[in-house]
Ligand SMILES: Cc1cc2nc3c(=O)[nH]c(=O)nc-3n(C[C@H](O)[C@H](O)[C@H](O)COP(=O)(O)OP(=O)(O)OC[C@H]3O[C@@H](n4cnc5c(N)ncnc54)[C@H](O)[C@@H]3O)c2cc1C
Ligand code: SF4
């Protein structure tokens with residue numbers, strides 16, 4: 001190690017539930033944390049979820065106390081809307097250059113009153129709402145955003161596109177809008193790094209047999225989560241995107257792209273059996289006279305109380321599970337025709353659906369592979385980060401002082417993510433503690449020398 | 451009836467030959483049913499394409515040799531286009547036909563076709579039938 | 586007429602020479618009008634009509650391989666009209682290119698030194714990529730305005746995609762785009778690439794009738810007045826099965842099924858008298874009369 005004393009400060013990349021959990025564990029143990037996320041606010045994918053299996057907790061309700069605690073924590077420095085650009089140094093003294101994207105809002109002055117977004121005349125399709133809802137050109141991801149500070153998206157802003165507008169600037173009561181703002185880079189130093197860059201979903205564009213993502217009433221699981229969310233674009237109502245009608249026949253397709261080494265990804269995405277069962281169940285809660293169908297190859301419900309959850313979906317919510325894949329999905333009038341099979345009854349099956357929900361697989365969060373390269377970490381063929389030793393050192397990477405947790409390591413649900421994040425935090429803490437002991441020992445030795 | 455299974459029944463000469471001449475590993479199939487879901491001819495078959503593979507996996511070859519499924523496969527490759535494991539069922543069906551043709555002779559007698567059919571059916575269909583349905 | 590000439594070796598195949606003459610005549614005439622000189626291979630044999638699917642089958646590759654060798658002597662590209670021939674020739678060519686063992690055995694067998702360095706093109710592909718649909722549109726004399734046409738691709742140009750497709754295999758566009766260039770209105774329907782039954786008519790009347798019925802009725806439900814295809818076998822099946830379909834499905838209304846080249850020829854203002862209309866089970870001429878005369 002270096003001569004200087006190692007830095008007992010952690011840098012965490014990605015502020016989803018994994019990054020937040022690790023940050024809180026470390027910060028609550030008395031060490032400083034820098035928490036970086038590329039999005040304007042923290043929470044990651046969990047902020048998009050409705051209710052969580054197997055308990056059906058409201059995701060927002062269990063998430064918000066965490067985001068608020070992270071947001072207010074004395075020892076956590078939040079660096080959102082930012083990306084890590086370069087990492088130099090080594091364990092004990094990483095020097096990290098972080099690029100902050102211009103928000104065109106002076107966040108120190110902003111009070112989060114929301115007037116700018118309210119008055120902004122430009123609406124665009126929202127990624128956070130998975131295309132089902134819209135946001136303004138100046139926006140926060142959600143009303144519960146932490147930090148509750150807006151960013152202005154240059155690509156959609158009328159002013160930046162050459163029109164006269166500057167409405168936000170005019171209405172902001174504290175003059176926080178700064179249309180001349182430029183991005184900047186900051187340097188942070190840390191002794192350890194935790195990777196927590198999470199996941200994206202495999203794009204529906206790549207599923208030609210299911211309409212290439214071009215069919216309005218064929219959506220992915222996260223879009224369905226937004227529909228189910230009380231704070232989502234439909235205020236929790238299940239509505240057919242094409243015309244807003246209440247769908248009475250809903251087909252869920254598991255393994256839409258997963259376990260498919262030929263055209264999709266070879267691995268099992270692990271959470272979809274459960275998220276699909278949850279979707280079918282919540283759909284029936286919202287539309288009691290509707291019918292849900294699930295096409296599946298296997299139902300993998302190996303977590304605690306998971307099998308019981310699936311059984312409830314079948315027995316109580318009377319969801320029909322059809323054993324087999326769906327070969328094609330296409331529009332037929334205002335319906336979506338689904339051609340599947342049930343290999344248990346040896347029948348080709350056709351369903352005229354109002355809505356089709358594809359359980360597309362988790363893939364590593366955007367930028368994970370580049371970060372891995374930058375940090376000298378290994379990733380598998382799919383781009384998920386590799387363990388130092390998959391059995392015995394599951395949160396360690398090949399690089400000393402760099403740990404990892406959550407969906408960037410492989411598909412996993414929230415309980416597993418949180419457990420792994422606490423595991424990674426424990427590794428950081430034990431590293432810091434060891435350094436403390438060494439420092440103490442050295443001090444003692446020096447004292448003896450005197 | 452119970453299917454008796456043993457190491458011996460699972461490794462019959464016939465399955466081995468089907469794998470060899472089709473060039474496909476039958477155990478790659480994980481029975482997802484994608485092929486059956488999309489097969490345009492399955493409605494007329496007595497056994498779904500995926501089921502045919504299943505019987506072969508289990509060494510129950512006779513079931514497949516007596517089925518009309520291989521003969522109703524149009525080699526359209528819809529199944530192959532979407533099979534997540536990349537199995538080309540049209541090759542497996544061809545292998546099954548080949549074995550039946552060798553064992554039992556022609557499946558159809560092209561001589562039975564009416565003169566009208568002979569005049570109208572495009573050459574390509576004719577030759578295809580000749581190659582797929584006769585020994 | 587057109588001055589800039591595109592010369593390309595051409596393989597008509599058995600079917601265009603016999604039962605699908607209307608395809609051949611309309612295709613040659615249209616090509617000429619578009620400045621494409623199709624140079625028929627001086628001597629050719631049958632492509633074999635199905636790509637041999639057995640792993641060890643070298644013998645049945647000899648036929649298509651000889652065609653490829655003959656074509657290579659004339660240039661680096663070969664245009665094929667029949668989609669079955671296209672499929673077989675293209676896959677054989679790819680096998681020769683990529684499979685060392687097959688290449689050696691085949692060359693020995695047909696006494697050639699062929700490396701697979703030939704581009705096998707479907708005629709529709711030539712139209713799209715070499716002539717360009719824009720140019721086709723500019724050359725149109727008698728636009729097929731108001732004609733609602735269902736483009737039907739069949740299997741042979743779509744599957745296996747990695748070997749033969751020049752279009753999105755799940756949502757092909759080439760033929761739709763051509764119909765649009767001709768002034769017709771291509772309708773959207775789900776069965777563009779569903780199999781018509783191919784050679785199954787010979788063994789199962791039920792399979793043939795029901796497979797074609799699902800395609801024809803899907804096109805009709807979506808407003809098609811006619812079906813345009815690039816496959817002679819599909820044309821035959823879709824066209825000739827309609828009598829049987831009528832017997833099985835009461836109230837069934839027939840719909841004409843044309844080779845795309847027949848529509849192309851008409852739109853280019855060519856004399857369509859020798860497009861072999863008598864061969865069609867469902868006479869397309871009444872529908873074609875809806876098109877404004879030139
Ligand atoms: C449809 C669906 C339903 C689900 N339902 C449930 C459920 O009911 N119960 C359950 O337990 N689990 C559920 N899950 C799984 C759950 O979403 C995940 O387990 C969890 O979100 C993983 O958390 P994470 O922090 O690892 O990743 P994420 O939540 O993806 O967080 C990663 C964070 O890292 C940031 N980031 C990514 N790349 C970079 C970068 N290069 N630089 C900076 N920041 C970056 C992202 O912006 C994000 O904020 C569901 C998943 C899906 C798809
Ligand atoms: S699609 Fe492939 S893996 Fe699935 S059942 Fe058919 S052959 Fe087996």
Ligand code: SF4
Nearest residue numbers: 489523524526527529
């Ligand atoms: S190739 Fe044969 S088994 Fe496969 S989808 Fe076509 S007809 Fe069915």
